[in-house]
Amino acid sequence: MSSHDHAHPEYVQHHFHTAAEQRAASKFGMWAFIAQEILFFAGLFMAYAAFRFFYPETFVAAHEHLSWKMGGVNTIVLITSSLTMALAVRAAQTGNQKQLSIQLLLTIVFACCFLVVKYFEYSAKVHHCLLPGDYYGLPLKDDAGNFKLDAIGNRIFSDHCDIPKSGQMDAKSAGIFFGVYFIMTGMHGLHVLVGIGLLAWIWLRARKGHFHPKYFSPVEYVGLYWHLVDLIWIFLFPLLYLVK
Amino acid sequence: MSGSYGNEGEQSYLSRKGFLTWALTLDHKRIGLMYLGAVLFFFLIGGIMALLVRTELLTAEGDLFSGDNYNKIYTLHGAIMVFVFIIPSVPAALGNFLLPLMLGAKDVAFPRLNLASWYIYLLGSAFLIFSVLAGSIDTGWTFYTPYSIGPSDNGNAIIAATLGVFILGFSSILTGVNFISTIHKMRAPGMKWMDMPLMIWALYATSVIQVLATPVLAITLLLLVFERLLGFGIFNPALGGDPVLYQHFFWFYSHPAVYIMILPGFGIVSELLTVHSRKRIFGYKAIAFSSVAIAVIGFLVWGHHMFVSGQSELSSTIFSGITFAVAIPTAIKVFGWVATLYKGSIRFTTPMLYGLYFIFTFTIGGLTGLPLATLASDVHLHDTYYVVAHFHYVMMGGLVIAFIGGLHHWWPKMTGRMYNIKLAAFASVLVFIGFNLTFFSQFFLGSQGMPRRYHAYDRVSESLQGTYKFWHQMSTSGSYILAIGLFITLGYLLASLRKGGTRSPHNPWGGVSMEWLTATPPIEHNFEGQPVCTHGPYEFPEIDKSAQDKH
Numbered sequence: 001m002s003s004h005d006h007a008h009p010e011y012v013q014h015h016f017h018t019a020a021e022q023r024a025a026s027k028f029g030m031w032a033f034i035a036q037e038i039l040f041f042a043g044l045f046m047a048y049a050a051f052r053f054f055y056p057e058t059f060v061a062a063h064e065h066l067s068w069k070m071g072g073v074n075t076i077v078l079i080t081s082s083l084t085m086a087l088a089v090r091a092a093q094t095g096n097q098k099q100l101s102i103q104l105l106l107t108i109v110f111a112c113c114f115l116v117v118k119y120f121e122y123s124a125k126v127h128h129c130l131l132p133g134d135y136y137g138l139p140l141k142d143d144a145g146n147f148k149l150d151a152i153g154n155r156i157f158s159d160h161c162d163i164p165k166s167g168q169m170d171a172k173s174a175g176i177f178f179g180v181y182f183i184m185t186g187m188h189g190l191h192v193l194v195g196i197g198l199l200a201w202i203w204l205r206a207r208k209g210h211f212h213p214k215y216f217s218p219v220e221y222v223g224l225y226w227h228l229v230d231l232i233w234i235f236l237f238p239l240l241y242l243v244k
Numbered sequence: 245m246s247g248s249y250g251n252e253g254e255q256s257y258l259s260r261k262g263f264l265t266w267a268l269t270l271d272h273k274r275i276g277l278m279y280l281g282a283v284l285f286f287f288l289i290g291g292i293m294a295l296l297v298r299t300e301l302l303t304a305e306g307d308l309f310s311g312d313n314y315n316k317i318y319t320l321h322g323a324i325m326v327f328v329f330i331i332p333s334v335p336a337a338l339g340n341f342l343l344p345l346m347l348g349a350k351d352v353a354f355p356r357l358n359l360a361s362w363y364i365y366l367l368g369s370a371f372l373i374f375s376v377l378a379g380s381i382d383t384g385w386t387f388y389t390p391y392s393i394g395p396s397d398n399g400n401a402i403i404a405a406t407l408g409v410f411i412l413g414f415s416s417i418l419t420g421v422n423f424i425s426t427i428h429k430m431r432a433p434g435m436k437w438m439d440m441p442l443m444i445w446a447l448y449a450t451s452v453i454q455v456l457a458t459p460v461l462a463i464t465l466l467l468l469v470f471e472r473l474l475g476f477g478i479f480n481p482a483l484g485g486d487p488v489l490y491q492h493f494f495w496f497y498s499h500p501a502v503y504i505m506i507l508p509g510f511g512i513v514s515e516l517l518t519v520h521s522r523k524r525i526f527g528y529k530a531i532a533f534s535s536v537a538i539a540v541i542g543f544l545v546w547g548h549h550m551f552v553s554g555q556s557e558l559s560s561t562i563f564s565g566i567t568f569a570v571a572i573p574t575a576i577k578v579f580g581w582v583a584t585l586y587k588g589s590i591r592f593t594t595p596m597l598y599g600l601y602f603i604f605t606f607t608i609g610g611l612t613g614l615p616l617a618t619l620a621s622d623v624h625l626h627d628t629y630y631v632v633a634h635f636h637y638v639m640m641g642g643l644v645i646a647f648i649g650g651l652h653h654w655w656p657k658m659t660g661r662m663y664n665i666k667l668a669a670f671a672s673v674l675v676f677i678g679f680n681l682t683f684f685s686q687f688f689l690g691s692q693g694m695p696r697r698y699h700a701y702d703r704v705s706e707s708l709q710g711t712y713k714f715w716h717q718m719s720t721s722g723s724y725i726l727a728i729g730l731f732i733t734l735g736y737l738l739a740s741l742r743k744g745g746t747r748s749p750h751n752p753w754g755g756v757s758m759e760w761l762t763a764t765p766p767i768e769h770n771f772e773g774q775p776v777c778t779h780g781p782y783e784f785p786e787i788d789k790s791a792q793d794k795h
Contacts, residue, residue, distance in 0.1 A: 015351035016430075017774070025353040025429035032421045032455050040459035043493060047467070047478060050489055133483050134475030172477070172484035179476040183467065 011215040023217055030221040034228050037191075041232050044184050048239060051180055055173035060244055062169055062177040065130055070121050071241040074114050075233065081110030082230040089223045092216035097209065100219070104203040107226065111196045118189055125178070129161030132179030136171055137164030184236055191229045198222045254767040256660065270355035273766060275362050276341030277658065282369070283337050284734075286328045291727065293321035298682075298723040301716045304709050306700035314699035315382035322385030327409050328369050330639060331501065333647050334508030335454070336365070336419050339447050341658060343423060345759035345766060346441050348432025348775040353425035361418040364411060371408025375401040384697065386494060389479040389487040393471050403469055410465045413458045416504075420454030423447055432758065435777035438532070441757045442525060442781075445532040446511025449539040453500045453507075457543070461497035464490065488553055495546035503542040505639055507535055509602065509646030510577055516599035516649050517581050519755045521588025524782040527580040534573035541570050551622045560619055567617040574610055578603065589786065593753065594668040598649025601676045605641025609634060612687065627697075630690025636683045648675070648733065656748030660765040661740040668736060674729030681722025685715045757781035 009019060016022040052059045088103035125131065129138045137157030140148045147155050155171065157164045164171060202222050205211065211219055257273045266274060297318050300308040309317065340358065344351050352358050375381055379398035383391040387409075392402050427448050431440070468490070470476045477483030479490040510531075518525045525531060547555055547563030555563075581603055590596065612634045615621040625631060656662050694701060694712050701712045740746065751760045756779070762771050 013355075015349070015355065015769075021429060025425045028428050029353055029421050029425035032424050036417050036421070036455045036459045039456050040463050043460045043463035043467075043496075046493070047489065050486065051478075054486070055484070132474065133471075133477030133480070133485075170484075175477050176484050179470075179478055183470065183476070187463075 009214070011210075019214065026217055026221070030224055034224060037228055041187070044180075044187060045235070045239075048180050048184065051173075051176050055170070055176065058170050058173035058177055062130075062174050062181075063241060063243070065125075065128070065163060066181070066241045067121060067124065068241045070117050071237050074117050075237050077110050077113050077117070078230045078233050081107050081114070082227055084110065085223045085226045089216070089220050092206070092211045092219040093213055095213045097206065100206050100211065101203065104199055104206060104219075108196055108199045108203065111192055111199065114192055115189065115196075118185070122182075125182075128163045129158060130163060130178050131175075132182055133175045136175035136178060137161045181240055184240065188229070188232055188236060191232070195222075195226050195229050198225065254769060254772060256763065256765045257768045258660070258765055260768075268359075270351070270359055271768065272340050272344050272352050272355065272358060273658075273770075275358050276337055276339070278362060279332055279337035279340060279365070280658075282365070283329050283333045286324050286369070287333075288734075290321050290324035290329055291730065293317050293324065295723060295727055297321060298720040300699055301701075302720050304700060304702040304713055306702075309699060311699050312382060315384075315697070316380040318697060319381050319384055320376065323372065323381070323405065323409070325639075326385055326501075326505075327412050328365075328372060330505045330643055331412075331416060332365060332419075334512065334643065334650065335423070335447060335450055335504070336361070336415075338512070338647070338650050338654065339423065339450075339508065340419070342443065342654065342759055343426060343447060344430070345657075345762065345770055346444055346757055346781075347426065347430060348435060348758045348761075348771065348777060349426060349430040350769050350771070352422045353430060354422050357418050358422055361415040361422070364418070365415040368408045368410075368412035368415060371404050371411060375404035375408060378404055381405045386498070387465070387468060388494075389468070389471070389490045390481070392468060393480055399472060403472055406465045406468050406472075410462055410469075413462045413465075416454045417458045420451035420458070423451040424455065427451075432775050432777045438529065439777055439780050440532075441511075442514035442528070442531055442535075443508075443511035446507045446509075446514070446535050449535040450504050450507045452536075453504050453539050453542065457497045457500035457504075460493060461501075464493035464497065467493075488550065488555070491550050491553055492546070495549045496543075499546040499549065500539075500542045502635075502638070503538055506606075506642050507538065509606070509643040510535060512646040512650035512653075513581060513599050513602045515755075515757070516595050516602075516646075516653055517584050518782045519653070519753050519784075520593055520596035520599065521585055521590045522754075522784045522786045523584055523588040524780075524784075524787065525580065526583035526586075527576070528780075528782075530576050531580045534576045537573040538570060541566065541573070545570060548617055548622075551619055552626050564617055564619050568614070571610065571614065578607055578610070592669075593652075594665065594672055595649045595653035595753070597669060597672045597676075598645055598652065601672070602642065602645045602649065605637055605645060605676075605679065608684075609637030609641050612637060625690060627695055628690035629686040629694045629696055632696050633683045633686035633690060636686075641679060641683070645675075645679070648672075651737075653753065654759075655737065655740070656752050657759060657764055657766070659741060660748055662746045662748040662752065663740040664736045664746075667732060671729045671732040671736070674725055674732065678722050678724070678726030678729055682719050682726055683722070685719040685722065689715045689719070754784065756784055 008014065012019050012022050016025070084103045084106040088100055088107060091097075091099035091103055129136065131138070137155070138161055139155035139157055142148050150156050157171075159165075163169075164174070199222060202219055205218065257271055266278065269275065296308070297314070300306070300314060306314065340352070378401040381387075381392075381398060381401050383402065387402070387406055392406070396402065427440075427444060467476070467478055471479050471485075475483065476485075478485045479487050481487060514525055514531060545563060545567045547559055548567045551560050551564075612630070616625055616631065616634060652663070652668060689712060690696075692708070692711055692715075694715075701709060701716075704712070748764060750764045753760075758775060758777070758781075759766075761775055
């Protein structure tokens with residue numbers, strides 16, 4: 001920077017002595033934040049494990065109705081986006097502004113692709129009434145708002161809900177499976193959405209030339225976040241779509 | 245330690261005036277003060293709820309409130325005290341103020357995040373207040389299913405309260421992240437881990453729990469909201485879900501949260517006892533590492549809340565065993581504190597009095613936990629007043645006593661004012677007597693079978709009713725004495741702030757840790773120049789070092 005070695009460069013906040021101290025502190029904080037993200041999802045994985053243990057047959061039967069093809073495409077999309085993210089961080093480190101901008105945009109495009117595929121997946125579930133809890137099979141209600149029951153006390157599903165109506169899955173535990181499915185993928189989807197926002201912010205800052213080999217922490221930390229989102233999907237995908 | 249006092253040059257952090265200089269401040273000291281105001285406000289509200297509960301129990305009949313309203317009042321008491329008073333009281337209020345000062349840093353690592361967590365805290369509190377307006381919750385502060393998912397005329401209140409606690413969790417997590425980074429990376433030159441004041445060690449262990457446990461509560465409450473709003477079925481047995489799973493999730497956070505609540509108290513007491521007895525702490529490393537040990541073991545004991553919830557006997561036995569293990573690091577601390585007092589030059593200042601009360605009340609709180617950790621006796625004591633007494637001895641007799649002691653110790657540092665010392669000592673005696681009368685009575689109530697959360701006890705045999713009434717009346721009178729003591733405390737603390745209040749000397753207690761190296765109240769950037777750590781936090785000038793010199 002300037003000839004005053006002791007003066008703060010503009011990217012170092014006033015309460016840090018040096019850029020190195022700022023970098024060390026902020027990176028440490030980011031890792032602590034990632035630790036709490038992992039614990040957040042750990043709760044969901046725990047719920048998955050508990051109900052898989054309670055209802056193994058339903059979990060096997062219900063997972064057949066998830067599209068492993070769409071899930072597979074999304075896995076490839078996300079892994080590729082992690083690659084472009086890593087290249088973006090590398091570009092920031094080497095000061096290659098053009099590459100930084102391109103790779104960030106590519107990452108955003110892949111993230112959007114992921115959500116589009118997710119949209120089609122969710123629509124298919126809604127179409128077949130494969131929904132959580134009380135919504136599984138969209139059971140009919142009487143005027144008072146109570147569920148109508150058939151002769152043996154089961155809920156009566158709406159006519160267009162072919163899969164619930166076929167009765168191949170126990171309705172209660174299938175409702176739980178789809179509850180777990182929607183919450184896990186939904187929370188992950190929300191993180192992808194937040195990731196797109198963060199990437200867009202970083203991209204705008206990159207276009208203004210905020211990052212250079214001496215200061216690229218925000219790019220790096222959004223990268224860490226993005227790899228985490230990717231990693232969570234790497235666990236979600238086989239557990240929900242593939243495991244028999 | 246070297247470093248200048250900063251009496252000239254920069255001005256006190258309090259000198260800039262105006263609403264926006266507070267609302268938009270990034271200064272950890274100001275944020276700490278704002279938290280302090282908020283937690284004291286909620287302490288007042290939660291305390292009033294407690295007095296209402298105690299007043300209802302003066303008689304055997306339910307004459308002051310209906311059962312439903314009683315449920316709402318104790319739920320509100322618990323939720324306010326736990327989520328918006330105790331959890332943020334030491335870390336977010338005192339901790340925010342002290343942590344950078346004690347480390348010789350200019351601020352916490354992420355000042356903007358710090359301000360954000362303050363506003364997130366306000367937002368979460370607003371949700372809690374809204375839940376009161378929306379009909380108030382009656383589930384108990386734990387939001388247990390099926391109470392919280394069953395048909396209810398105050399469903400909106402339950403959603404508002406759970407979302408409020410969910411939001412408060414983020415505030416807690418962000419504070420934790422901030423403190424961990426600050427402690428790891430921003431200690432003054434020369435300050436090694438073993439040179440940190442024990443308050444910092446305690447805040448460190450607390451922050452680790454905040455970061456690792458709170459997200460599990462977040463997802464649990466989110467699942468609960470989905471359950472209530474959309475009927476997802478995960479905790480609802482009618483839909484194939486499992487209500488005990490909720491308890492597992494809830495206590496996976498909330499048991500470690502007990503240590504979020506008590507560990508900072510350990511930190512404060514370690515400071516109070518050393519400074520006011522002019523001695524080095526006995527067993528610095530043992531006390532420091534036992535904080536970390538408690539944090540680690542605290543993650544593995546949540547099942548002891550479910551001994552009678554249908555958990556398997558094997559799990560219960562294992563959880564019981566691990567629970568007993570918590571007693572080891574805790575006892576190490578208590579022995580360390582007592583040994584610190586031995587042959588110390590004890591000064592009975594108000595902070596010291598609270599430090600001594602803490603050893604007494606917290607030890608009772610800790611020891612009465614052992615019968616609850618024992619499977620056989622827990623079956624008898626579970627959900628009785630014995631449990632209520634036990635956790636109040638830990639939460640109030642532990643953390644709140646330490647918090648008030650810490651407030652008296654650092655009040656001059658924070659405000660530059662000294663309170664009325666005689667009145668303070670008098671009020672502290674009232675608090676001590678009132679507290680013990682209130683809660684020791686409840687051990688008798690509980691072991692005689694009085695269940696918690698009942699607003700009337702007129703359907704038991706006459707002789708038992710007489711016993712219950714006696715102890716309840718003892719307990720209620722104690723709570724009034726306690727309240728008078730706390731109101732006097734509030735009064736003289738506020739009075740010290742008036743124009744012409746007594747100015748505190750620069751270092752009233754003769755502390756040698758870094759927060760006493762700067763001006764009182766501190767200057768805006770904490771220190772003029774960078775302080776350098778040259779000795780440990782308890783190297784008081786009175787300590788006779790001649791024995792060391794001979795070597």
